[in-house]
Amino acid sequence: MKHDPALSPSAVRQRAAAHRAMALAALRADSSLSVRLKRYSAAMARARALEAQEVAL
Template structure:
């Protein structure tokens, strides 16, 4: 019997942060704000992906 996938895995969260990073680039804000938001979200995504690989 297969178990249901856990929707709160690090990779799922990482995918969400990647989506937010791309949305930040398309936002109606200054370039510096968009870049800062993108970098912040991508840093979180990379951290979560690293945690997922380490486990």
């Protein structure tokens, strides 16, 4: 599957929101604290990167 790097601003916002939701879900997962924190941090980093990309558009 080829990824299209030119997303519309609304699509970027939706993806960022999805990553924020994944981050919160990671905190509630049935995993060890270190795993939950690692997943949360990764998802929030993606959300922040998408939001920064949206500002640049």
